[in-house]
Amino acid sequence: MGTTLVDAVRAFAPPLPFTVAFSGGADSTALLLACAERWPGQVQAVHIHHGLQAAADDFVHHCEAFCAGLQVPLQVLRVHAQPAPGESPEDAARKARYKAFSALAQVDPAQVAIKTIVLAQHADDQVETLLLALSRGAGLPGLASMPAHWERGGIRFYRPLLGVRADHIRAWLDQRGVAYIVDPTNADQRFTRNRIRAQLLPVLEAAFPQFRETFGRSAAHAAQAQTLLREVAVQDLQSVGCPPAIAGLQALSLPRQANLLRHWFSSVHQTTPSTAQLHELQRQIAACTTRGQKIHIKLGAGFAVRRGQWLDWYNPKALDTVSAAPPDLS
C-alpha cells in the first residue's frame, strides 16, 4: 500500500520555517500544498529556472501563479545548467540546482527558511535510483540510493515523501482538482531513468506488488552498511596515516584496503577512482617494496609512491609529466 501523502507530511517534523524546492511538477506541487496547509505562514518555495528548455519561462509563470494563490513567498533563481559531454540534461540540471541552493544560503544568511530545503522525491523515484545504480554497476554508496535527510554546505535537506507512491500523489492532486506541470523530458526514452520508469516499473509492479517497500528496505540496508564501511575507513586511515603508509596498506585485506583508498580519495581529494583504477592501484601497492617502486595513476590528480612513501602533487596539469619526472621527495 505505502504511506499516504497526508500521513507522510503529518509524520514529518522539520525545523520551521523551511523552503520547498518547487519545480511545479506533480510531486513538489503536492508537497508544497500539503506543507502550506499544515504550517501556514512558515513555508516558502524556491524554483530554479535551469535555462535548458524553451518551456522554462512558462514553468516560472505557473509556479508564480500557484504560489500567489497559496500566499507562499516564492524565489526564482536562474542558472545555466550546461550538460558536460555524455551527461544528461537532467543530471546537469540537478547539479546546477544544488549549487544554486547552497549559493543562496550563503549569499543571504539572514534567510532562515533557506537553511532547510524539502524535496519531493517519492517511493518510485527511490526504486528508479536504485535500479539506475545497479545498471551502472554501482557499489554500496550508489545502492544506498537517496537519504531521507542530509546536510551539506550549511543546508539541511529533507525528503519526507520517500515512502509515498507516485500514483497516490497524482490521485491526491486530481481529487482536489490541482493542476501541475507535466515536463515532456520526463517521457524521453533516450534517458535510462525514463526507460526504467516506463518499462521496468510496470513489470515489477506485476511480478512483485510490494517492490517499492522491499527495494526501499534494500536501499536502507545498503545505506547502513555504507555507514559502517565509512566508520571502518576513518579508523583505518587514522591508524595507517594520511596519506596512508604503503606498509600499513599492505597489511590490510584487499577489500579493507580498497575501502580505505576509496574513502581517502573521496574525502581528501574529492575524486572517485573507477573500479579499474582502483584495481591497478592495488596491484601496484601489492608490488611495491621499499626500494624505489613508483605508483602513479590518473585520478584527476597524480600520485606516486617511492621508497614506501606516497608522493603526491595535486595539479592535474602535472599529470603528463608524472611518469617522465616524478618529483624526488624521498
Ligand SMILES: Nc1ncnc2c1ncn2[C@@H]1O[C@H](COP(=O)(O)OP(=O)(O)OP(=O)(O)O)[C@@H](O)[C@H]1O
Ligand atoms: N526546477 C526546479 N526548481 C526547484 N526544485 C526542483 C526543480 N526541479 C526539481 N526540483 C526538486 O527536486 C526534486 C526532484 O527532481 P525531479 O527532477 O526528480 O522532479 P520533477 O519530476 O521535476 O518534479 P516533481 O518532483 O515536482 O514532480 C523535485 O521533487 C523538487 O523538489
